[in-house]
Amino acid sequence: xxxxxxxxxxxxxxxxxxxxxxxxxxxxxxxxxxxxxxxxxxxxxxxxxxxxxxxxxxxxxxxxxxxxxxxxxxxxxxxxxxxxxxxxxxxxxxxxxxxxxxxxxxxxxxxxxxxxxxxxxxxxxxxxxxxxxxxxxxxxxxxxxxxxxxxxxxxxxxxxxxxxxxxxxxxxxxxxxxxxxxxxxxxxxxxxxxxxxxxxxxxxxxxxxxxxxxxxxxxxxxxxxxxxxxxxxxxxxxxxxxxxxxxxxxxxxxxxxxxxxxxxxxxxxxxxxxxxxxxxxxxxxxxxxxxxxxxxxxxxxxxxxxxxxxxxxxxxxxxxxxxxxxxxxxxxxxxxxxxxxxxxxxxxxxxxxxxxxxxxxxxxxxxxxxxxxxxxxxxxxxxxxxxxxxxxxxxxxxxxxxxxxxxxxxxxxxxxxxxxxxxxxxxxxxxxx
Numbered sequence: 043x044x045x046x047x048x049x050x051x052x053x054x055x056x057x058x059x060x061x062x063x064x065x066x067x068x069x070x071x072x073x074x075x076x077x078x079x080x081x082x083x084x085x086x087x088x089x090x091x092x093x094x095x096x097x098x099x100x101x102x103x104x105x106x107x108x109x110x111x112x113x114x115x116x117x118x119x120x121x122x123x124x125x126x127x128x129x130x131x132x133x134x135x136x137x138x139x140x141x142x143x144x145x146x147x148x149x150x151x152x153x154x155x156x157x158x159x160x161x162x163x164x165x166x167x168x169x170x171x172x173x174x175x176x177x178x179x180x181x182x183x184x185x186x187x188x189x190x191x192x193x194x195x196x197x198x199x200x201x202x203x204x205x206x207x208x209x210x211x212x213x214x215x216x217x218x219x220x221x222x223x224x225x226x227x228x229x230x231x232x233x234x235x236x237x238x239x240x241x242x243x244x245x246x247x248x249x250x251x252x253x254x255x256x257x258x259x260x261x262x263x264x265x266x267x268x269x270x271x272x273x274x275x276x277x278x279x280x281x282x283x284x285x286x287x288x289x290x291x292x293x294x295x296x297x298x299x300x301x302x303x304x305x306x307x308x309x310x311x312x313x314x315x316x317x318x319x320x321x322x323x324x325x326x327x328x329x330x331x332x333x334x335x336x337x338x339x340x341x342x343x344x345x346x347x348x349x350x351x352x353x354x355x356x357x358x359x360x361x362x363x364x365x366x367x368x369x370x371x372x373x374x375x376x377x378x379x380x381x382x383x384x385x386x387x388x389x390x391x392x393x394x395x396x397x398x399x400x401x402x403x404x405x406x407x408x409x410x411x412x413x414x415x416x417x418x419x420x421x422x423x424x425x426x427x428x429x430x431x432x433x434x435x436x437x438x439x440x441x442x443x444x445x446x447x448x449x450x451x452x453x454x455x456x457x458x459x460x461x462x463x464x465x466x467x468x469x470x471x472x473x474x475x
Contacts, residue, residue, distance in 0.1 A: 045444045046469055047440060047468050048434030049416075050435055051438055053464065054294055054435070055297050057298065059302050062277040062278065063239055064089055065280075068095050070083055070246050071099060071119065072144035072145045073243060075149060076250065077269065078124055081121050081273060082275070083246075083275055084274070085111075086119055088110065090138075103125040104124065106120070115454040115458075129156055131157070136158065148220050149194075151200055152224060154195060154197070156193075157194075159191050160190050171213075177217075178200075181221065205232065206232040207231070207234065210233060210260075211235060216240060222266060224268075227265075228263060229264045234262050236353055241258050242278045245275070249274075250271055251269070252264065253267060281307035282357065289315075290460070291336070291337060292315050292318070298463050300334075301327060310354060310356040310357065311357075321335070345368060350379050358380075361379060361385060365406060365429060366429045367432070369411070369433070370410055371410045375407070377405065385423075388425075388430060395415065416442075417442075421448045
């Protein structure tokens with residue numbers, strides 16, 4: 043099993059290019075089930091979750107090919123969803139990835155039936171699919187859960203509705219948005235999540251011929267059409283990957299330009315870190331927007347509190363990385379996890395490295411600055427893995443991050459990109475997941 047070995051204490055200097063957003067790419071891949079014409083998706087991150095989703099689509103009768111782009115960290119997928127008799131997303135694929143539930147809406151919308159295993163993914167708390175299923179039932183679907191599988195069908199076509207989500211849910215918004223594109227009538231979805239990745243999915247669907255109004259807002263109006271067609275689409279940059287590098291520079295100090303990113307997607311993080319003492323400069327380069335992140339090694343950080351909430355607030359996917367930064371800030375930081383109830387598993391590993399913190403229910407209280415020293419730590423989920431890598435960049439001596447198959451689910455070439463800005467980090471073991 044692979045692990046990362048890090049020699050800490052080196053400031054980061056240079057440039058890092060951000061890959062495409064995993065959390066945008068996955069729903070876009072699922073949306074290709076809505077047409078039998080070819081859809082070409084580029085700037086997909088070369089990570090395990092993307093390859094798994096392509097395998098899920100192939101199990102559903104999609105002809106798919108993957109090409110590695112010039113950078114080596116991005117993929118282009120060509121997909122043609124022809125379907126098959128079974129239309130079943132099997133457990134052995136779905137168990138590793140939460141986003142596999144996103145095939146349910148497109149399958150019902152186009153073929154009127156689907157069998158999808160209940161999804162897996164990181165063990166960061168309960169993420170029930172009831173919001174997805176309740177909305178699909180309101181559109182006319184008959185749904186049963188049998189032996190761990192969602193078995194769904196609809197007579198004729200899904201029907202439009204005026205629906206308010208009980209709570210803000212990214213996945214439910216994406217699933218019902220795609221389903222509504224082929225439903226009969228005009229669907230209005232209220233209390234939608236407004237993450238940038240949903241806007242990217244909506245723009246892909248429009249390119250495919252969908253009629254969607256309100257993109258970027260919490261109310262989406264979708265007028266169903268008879269069929270969609272193929273197109274080409276490049277997914278947006280990964281704001282969580284970009285935010286991880288921002289946190290790495292903030293914690294380990296240095297001066298790094300992050301290329302091909304979108305600063306507007308990082309405002310909540312940038313606001314906190316700027317007030318903590320990190321410098322930011324925005325510009326436009328040949329690959330789009332870029333962000334320069336600078337923290338002099340003599341510049342002390344100031345502690346800041348954070349609460350994770352839906353976009354445009356502070357993202358839960360950057361909570362662990364931000365916690366690592368706060369171990370190096372002077373004062374007391376209170377970090378509230380407002381999205382998931384079990385997303386502090388990295389805290390114990392940070393303590394092993396020397397962090398001074400405690401967990402109180404859904405809050406983490408971090409006292410800093412703490413001198414970190416290297417040891418062996420274990421990754422427990424995707425973003426916890428990134429937090430421990432950042433801690434290793436700060437710590438004196440050698441840090442070994444074990445079980446990094448979690449990391450490979452969401453970051454393309456993380457260690458290679460960090461090596462490019464001076465980090466002393468290498469992968470050892472039996473090869474990539």
